[in-house]
Amino acid sequence: MGADMTKLDKMSTKCRIIHAAMAIAHSEGARHLTIDAVTVKSGLSKGGVLYHFPSKMALLEGLVIHTLEAVREQIETHMSHLRGRPNATLHALSRLLGDVLDETLTLPVALLAASAENPALLEPVRAEFRVIWNAIRSETTNEPGALVIWHALEGMQFMNMMGLTPGDKAQLRQCLAEIRTMIDELPDKERKSDL
Amino acid sequence: MGADMTKLDKMSTKCRIIHAAMAIAHSEGARHLTIDAVTVKSGLSKGGVLYHFPSKMALLEGLVIHTLEAVREQIETHMSHLRGRPNATLHALSRLLGDVLDETLTLPVALLAASAENPALLEPVRAEFRVIWNAIRSETTNEPGALVIWHALEGMQFMNMMGLTPGDKAQLRQCLAEIRTMIDELPDKERKSDL
DNA sequence: GGTACTGCACCGTCTGGTCGGTTTATGCAA
DNA sequence: TTGCATAAACCGACCAGACGGTGCAGTACC
The missing domain is CATH 1.10.357 (Tetracycline Repressor; domain 2)
Structure with missing residues (x-):
């Protein structure tokens, strides 16, 4: 169950990131979908975002x-x-x-x-x-x-x-x-x- | 006729710029539609592009x-x-x-x-x-x-x-x-x- | 000790935009 | 026709900030 929790957490954080990216793309336009913007919107740090998606x-x-x-x-x-x-x-x-x-x-x-x-x-x-x-x-x-x-x-x-x-x-x-x-x-x- | 020529030339340059912008947007993606890219594609200079479209x-x-x-x-x-x-x-x-x-x-x-x-x-x-x-x-x-x-x-x-x-x-x-x-x-x- | 981060300093490049200058076309007077 | 003023069209170096990405020390949790 520990493994499950870990996996769930990972997924939910990834989801948070993706959700943030979608929201930015929709409201600001794809041009303003930047890693920094996702960082702010998702409430994570830049390192955190790049940990899940290395580029x-x-x-x-x-x-x-x-x-x-x-x-x-x-x-x-x-x-x-x-x-x-x-x-x-x-x-x-x-x-x-x-x-x-x-x-x-x-x-x-x-x-x-x-x-x-x-x-x-x-x-x-x-x-x-x-x-x-x-x-x-x-x-x-x-x-x-x-x-x-x-x-x-x-x-x-x-x-x-x-x-x-x-x-x-x-x-x-x-x-x-x-x-x-x-x-x-x-x-x-x-x-x-x-x- | 001088005026017509001027107007025609102006239009054709603007068209060249817009045409270049469209081509870039389609082939490279909207993200890479930059003024510099349009500059190169249209064969003009940056100043030339910005003369027709100030931003x-x-x-x-x-x-x-x-x-x-x-x-x-x-x-x-x-x-x-x-x-x-x-x-x-x-x-x-x-x-x-x-x-x-x-x-x-x-x-x-x-x-x-x-x-x-x-x-x-x-x-x-x-x-x-x-x-x-x-x-x-x-x-x-x-x-x-x-x-x-x-x-x-x-x-x-x-x-x-x-x-x-x-x-x-x-x-x-x-x-x-x-x-x-x-x-x-x-x-x-x-x-x-x-x- | 590994996973999942935070926080931050830093780098090279890209990008939008400015600015001073140059070329080219036009209009007009001598 | 020539000479010249004026403006439109265009050039390209330069700048400040944004951006993608790196690196690393530290932390909390299992």
Whole structure:
């Protein structure tokens, strides 16, 4: 249990750092996401931050990996509640967006911060997106239709994060509901529906 | 004509600077978009760059405004070819995306670069997006449906820019074609069509 | 003794911005 | 046409501060 405590502490401190980094990236802009800023925001010392992430690249890498991991977990949780349902992956993604619509600390924030420093840091995200896309396309016969829906979901997340969405949250909810009916109307791989 | 020449030269130099800034932001990441980097890329001197844009904020502001202006012009050009057609604004946006799908120097690149320095720089974009949204919603009775389509278009642009889109360009073209049929099936404001 | 830090001094480089100066284009009078 | 004043366009050395990162002595805890 001692080991567990140690591990938990380590994780929670790392989380504090990453959380601080996300908050800075979102409110101040990726340009002002500096180690010193993270130091202040997280309440640690510079040495403390650099103890966990020996360089800024490592920090951003950690930020991407950590956020990606969280996303993956949330998707899997939703997926487990959707077993057997047609187009379960798209449904899971739509639920994920529903969860995340009010939060500010989302995957796109991490993407922006990381790509500002080094676009190559997005590689693990690309890999994950390929996996997601393969899951999506394996569930429907209408690939272009599914791709449109996925792009709509991602577009909502991006625009919402940058504060570019017009109208209020009710409108976004309505938009999300529309997307969900579109997913329901997507042909299943087994029993190809109408059209 | 002397005055015209002067004005043209001035504009072309400003364009060179902005073009250089965009290229850097896209290839190196917003973090490395520095005045010095722009100096080198544009072939000017530091003083020369700062003569046209007296600060980095001014440069980024110029970058956003300039890109937004270009987008607005392209939309209006497409709109003039779509006079009277239902949901003309969405159609214009879809054509714009078609034009831009292969280019790397797009509005989102400017958005990322600007928001990395100062999120407040996105305000003119927000204003423009409100205008676009009002145009879109004025043309259909199915607002949520239109919003989904718009988000899909923006999502495609963002994901394409960050290299997150899976599959090849043919797939994207197919996706865009799908979006266009969806726009065609959107109810017009006058004669509300099926369902 | 190892892990997880704090606190701080320090370094080299990068960055935004200033400033004095130079070149180039323009306008105008002799 | 020439000469010259004036301003716009541009150059590049320089500076102060920010930034990423190092190194190390010390501490608290298991």
